[in-house]
Amino acid sequence: MTVSHITVTGGGEYVVNIGRGMLSQADSFLGPILGPAVNKVLIIHPPTLGAVAAKLREDLRENREVLLAEVPDAENAKRIEVAAFCWQILGQADFTRSDAIIGLGGGAVTDLAGFVAATWLRGVKLIQIPTTVLAMVDASVGGKTGINTTEGKNLVGAFYAPHSVVCDLDVLENLPRNELLAGFAEIVKCGFIADEEILTILEADIDRATDPASNEFQRLIELSVGVKARVVSEDFTEQGQREILNYGHTLGHAIEHAERYTWRHGAAISIGMMYAAELSRMTQNLPDSVVDRQKNILESLTLPTTYKAEAWEHLLGTMKRDKKARGSMLRFVVLRDIAQPTILNVPDTSILYTAYQELTD
Structure with missing residues (x-):
């Protein structure tokens, strides 16, 4: 052992x-x-x-x-x-x-x-x-x-x-394949907010990376837990840095609520990460190559990257009740680049809608 x-x-x-x-x-x-x-x-x-x-x-x-x-x-x-x-x-x-x-x-x-x-x-x-x-x-x-x-x-x-x-x-070993892959959304998140080695392993061989019996799989679990351990050790009660772990979660949680929690968490977070990436492109000049890289990795895991256009008003209402909000100010984790997360405070919801339009199917 x-x-x-x-x-x-x-x-x-x-x-x-x-x-x-x-x-x-x-x-x-x-x-x-x-x-x-x-x-x-x-x-x-x-x-x-x-x-x-x-x-x-x-x-x-x-x-x-x-x-x-x-x-x-x-x-x-x-x-x-x-x-x-x-x-x-x-x-x-x-x-x-x-x-x-x-x-x-x-x-x-x-x-x-x-x-x-x-x-x-x-x-x-x-x-x-x-x-x-x-x-x-x-x-x-x-x-x-x-x-x-x-x-x-x-x-x-x-x-x-x-x-x-x-x-x-x-x-x-006996976990259904779609449930196993849904869990990889959080691994991808750790790669984009903190550790590019995760992304490199996923891109090198997606089949071995997602095989629970492989060394690559165990390495991805270790790297992802390591990311969370470092962040949590510095900010246990989410007063600062720990917020970066919420990359993709603000919209993701709203989608889970809209779907009455019938969706797997990873599927909702996958869409939430694409939304955060679009916000990042609009507000932080995140390179197109990073947004495309994220989409390609998520889709290689068969995770969704788009959502319903008509759902916006419901999603916005749910996000306003999100525990990460501060008063009427919505907060999102966005990226300046890979492993360079920051917090975006959004007083004007028009920019949020513009970014959402990039996701609609």
């Missing part, structure tokens, strides 16, 4: 473990991470990972009580009713501050598990075990937790760092 370790210091120091075979040796690997003081563990998981959760429970229960909480798939998990269901289990089982929660699943589950861990007794130990590309490179790292409301995505949440993150690439 070869595992690489990336240390994150934002919100408290913890390690992101990236490799293969960690869950097949769950008790010997996760046992020391949990520590001897943990007597009870709640594993929060979606229905599709019921068998994996049950196996993990058996592996960990020799010296502790392990409970399971099955929650809905995808964004349906991120509701206050689901969080309350998890709180109820914790209360009935008498979980204390010395016990632990494991988030086993994609980004929605790790967001939910983090929020439950942050709020139960004002904070209990949290282990994140992401099982999608998106969750590995984004949702499980950095301590952002949250649930959705009818008004928008992630409007209720907390900054709460995990105790440890375990990225076992073996769990991706």
